[in-house]
Amino acid sequence: AQSVSQHNHHVILSEAASLELGCNYSYGGTVNLFWYVQYPGQHLQLLLKYFSGDPLVKGIKGFEAEFIKSKFSFNLRKPSVQWSDTAEYFCAVILYNFNKFYFGSGTKLNVKP
Amino acid sequence: NAGVTQTPKFQVLKTGQSMTLQCAQDMNHNSMYWYRQDPGMGLRLIYYSASEGTTDKGEVPNGYNVSRLNKREFSLRLESAAPSQTSVYFCASSAHYEQYFGPGTRLTVT
Numbered sequence: 001a002q003s004v005s006q007h008n009h010h011v012i013l014s015e016a017a018s019l020e021l022g023c024n025y026s027y028g029g030t031v032n033l034f035w036y037v038q039y040p041g042q043h044l045q046l047l048l049k050y051f052s053g054d055p056l057v058k059g060i061k062g063f064e065a066e067f068i069k070s071k072f073s074f075n076l077r078k079p080s081v082q083w084s085d086t087a088e089y090f091c092a093v094i095l096y097n098f099n100k101f102y103f104g105s106g107t108k109l110n111v112k113p
Numbered sequence: 114n115a116g117v118t119q120t121p122k123f124q125v126l127k128t129g130q131s132m133t134l135q136c137a138q139d140m141n142h143n144s145m146y147w148y149r150q151d152p153g154m155g156l157r158l159i160y161y162s163a164s165e166g167t168t169d170k171g172e173v174p175n176g177y178n179v180s181r182l183n184k185r186e187f188s189l190r191l192e193s194a195a196p197s198q199t200s201v202y203f204c205a206s207s208a209h210y211e212q213y214f215g216p217g218t219r220l221t222v223t
Contacts (some may be wrong), residue, residue: 009153032210043203043214044156051210067118090155094210099163100171101212105155 004093006104013081014112021076021107023091030096033074035065038088038106047089050074061085083113115139117215125221126194134189134218136204137147144207145187145217147171149200156203162187178208194222 005024013019018094025031048059055067066075074091091104117138126132138145143164148156148171151218158211161183178190191198199222206214 004155006155020163034211043216044212045214046211049211092212099161099169099207100158101146101207103148103156105153 004091004102004104006089006091006105006107007098009022009105010108012109012112015083016080017111019076019078019081019085019109021089021091021109023074023076023104024072025074025091025093025102027093027095032094032096033065033067034092034094034101035059035063035074035076036090036092036103038090040087044090047076081109081111083111085109086111117204117206117213119202119215119218122216123216123219125223126191127223128195129189129193130176131192131217132193133191134196134204134220135186136188136215137186138204138206138213139185140206140208140213141184142179142206142208142213143184146205146207146212147177147187148203148205149173149198150203151200159189159202191220196222198222 003026007022033050034051036044037047050057050067058064072076088106088108094101116186120135146161147159157173160179162168180188202218205212
């Protein structure tokens with residue numbers, strides 16, 4: 001079965017610190033990759049996506065992610081986090097030409113003001 | 114455009130009761146999904162529908178049924194609720210490999 005792993009379950013940072021959240025998936029074929037964010041009490045919103053082309057993708061609110069095919073990874077980064085980035089972050093994968101999405105277990109980020 | 118809407122937002126059931134969660138989208142998407150979200154487990158796919166008239170099981174379909182009533186609506190039914198079904202349920206629709214989520218239904222089964 002396909003799987004998506006997010007190894008950091010809970011991350012605590014101070015404002016202005018740099019962020020990197022790991023995401024690895026297990027599938028050797030063509031994939032589309034996503035990061036979603038869920039702010040407290042809200043539904044999931046798309047942060048950024050990778051379909052093809054430049055492996056470094058930029059999303060909203062200063063987030064970016066790098067697709068490294070050889071490592072089956074799609075790590076999320078932000079150079080300087082803000083208190084408003086406190087949320088849960090989910091990595092997701094969809095296999096090309098399939099309809100099913102696979103989500104990681106999520107990483108809760110707490111940013112201290 | 115309302116996007117993806119879900120009703121109800123909150124529900125408390127007693128063990129053995131039944132209920133239907135409603136979902137509708139106004140984006141003319143072919144694919145629709147039902148997920149449950151539990152702490153530390155991310156989103157797990159219950160059922161999905163690739164197009165009107167078709168439904169398929171996801172990772173955790175036991176105890177649930179679905180109906181793709183038309184292109185807009187995709188309902189999730191719990192025939193006999195169990196405490197293990199206490200969760201937050203999200204409906205989503207998809208086009209071009211992107212998903213759009215509804216606001217969720219928080220269900221508690223006592």
